[in-house]
Amino acid sequence: MRSPFFLKGNIIDGRAFSQSILASVTENIKTLETPPKLAVIMVGNHGPSEIYVHHKQRVAKEVGIEAILHHVDENISQEKLDHLIDSLNKDTSVHGILLQLPLPPHLDRVRSINAISPLKDVDGLTSENQGLLFAKRPRIIPCTPLGCFYILRELIDLKGANVTIVGRSFLVGRPLAALLMNHDATVTLTHRFTENLKDHCKDSDVIISAVGRPGLIREDFVKEGAVVLDVGITRVETETVGDVDFAKVSPKCKAITPVPGGIGPMTIACLMENTLKAMALQTV
Numbered sequence: 001m002r003s004p005f006f007l008k009g010n011i012i013d014g015r016a017f018s019q020s021i022l023a024s025v026t027e028n029i030k031t032l033e034t035p036p037k038l039a040v041i042m043v044g045n046h047g048p049s050e051i052y053v054h055h056k057q058r059v060a061k062e063v064g065i066e067a068i069l070h071h072v073d074e075n076i077s078q079e080k081l082d083h084l085i086d087s088l089n090k091d092t093s094v095h096g097i098l099l100q101l102p103l104p105p106h107l108d109r110v111r112s113i114n115a116i117s118p119l120k121d122v123d124g125l126t127s128e129n130q131g132l133l134f135a136k137r138p139r140i141i142p143c144t145p146l147g148c149f150y151i152l153r154e155l156i157d158l159k160g161a162n163v164t165i166v167g168r169s170f171l172v173g174r175p176l177a178a179l180l181m182n183h184d185a186t187v188t189l190t191h192r193f194t195e196n197l198k199d200h201c202k203d204s205d206v207i208i209s210a211v212g213r214p215g216l217i218r219e220d221f222v223k224e225g226a227v228v229l230d231v232g233i234t235r236v237e238t239e240t241v242g243d244v245d246f247a248k249v250s251p252k253c254k255a256i257t258p259v260p261g262g263i264g265p266m267t268i269a270c271l272m273e274n275t276l277k278a279m280a281l282q283t284v
């Protein structure tokens with residue numbers, strides 16, 4: 001069997017995979033009378049957020065999505081933020097709303113996310129969209145889990161596969177567990193209180209780590225021939241690294257994502273796809 005186009009040896013080229021998604025999004029947008037419009041809200045000047053937002057704006061432009069940045073003061077009140085989101089919900093020219101996380105501590109993250117209209121919720125993080133995913137009626141699926149799923153379904157038969165997810169956040173671990181369960185994987189969702197993390201991982205056909213702790217997933221955690229997806233992103237001095245000890249783990253894997261160049265580009269491509277989807281949801 002020919003290996004998938006995004007595999008270079010056993011390394012998953014997330015950039016190459018993301019380009020194929022973006023090419024399809026671009027083609028779809030060319031058929032539309034008006035381009036999708038994405039409102040990006042950034043609160044304050046959180047360094048990494050500025051880089052992520054800049055990157056999302058650049059990719060949006062490349063595919064033909066009009067991305068408008070609403071950069072608001074770090075001290076914005078909850079009421080003012082709610083008001084901004086409400087005005088974007090009511091603006092029929094806006095198809096998607098992205099609230100860049102994290103928010104400053106005085107703002108309520110759950111309340112702010114749930115202020116977004118579920119039909120414009122391109123991150124898929126509102127309780128309504130998360131609930132639909134858990135109810136096996138997915139509408140807009142969170143971007144990082146969706147990117148992981150797109151990779152996995154090309155590499156393995158998810159039906160009955162043993163998958164260990166490390167990290168149970170609302171952004172990654174939980175929706176990813178629901179998505180993979182919906183595709184008949186046997187999912188173990190682990191977190192900081194999980195005992196014997198290594199034993200859970202060692203039995204798994206797939207390990208997905210979304211923690212933000214470099215070196216957490218070691219060579220002895222991984223069985224021969226496993227697929228390993230590394231979602232973690234940590235800046236260590238001038239380098240960006242994941243959760244997996246890539247040098248030692250990669251020789252054992254059937255396939256593995258690097259950091260950078262693995263899940264990150266897939267997440268952004270899925271955001272563009274979700275924006276197009278949100279527009280379609282609003283025009284039916």
Ligand code: NAP
Binds near residue numbers: 169172232265
């Ligand atoms: P988060 O909300 O901080 O969640 C981290 C999770 O890891 C929590 O569930 C926590 O458990 C768990 N955890 C912490 N220490 C652990 C340990 N020793 N063993 C097992 N689990 C442990 O973070 P997040 O937003 O999900 O992001 C996770 C990482 O992925 C970060 O590095 C982030 O930068 C990265 N990320 C990357 C992308 C991408 O596109 N590549 C997208 C999103 C996030 P508790 O629940 O018990 O606290």
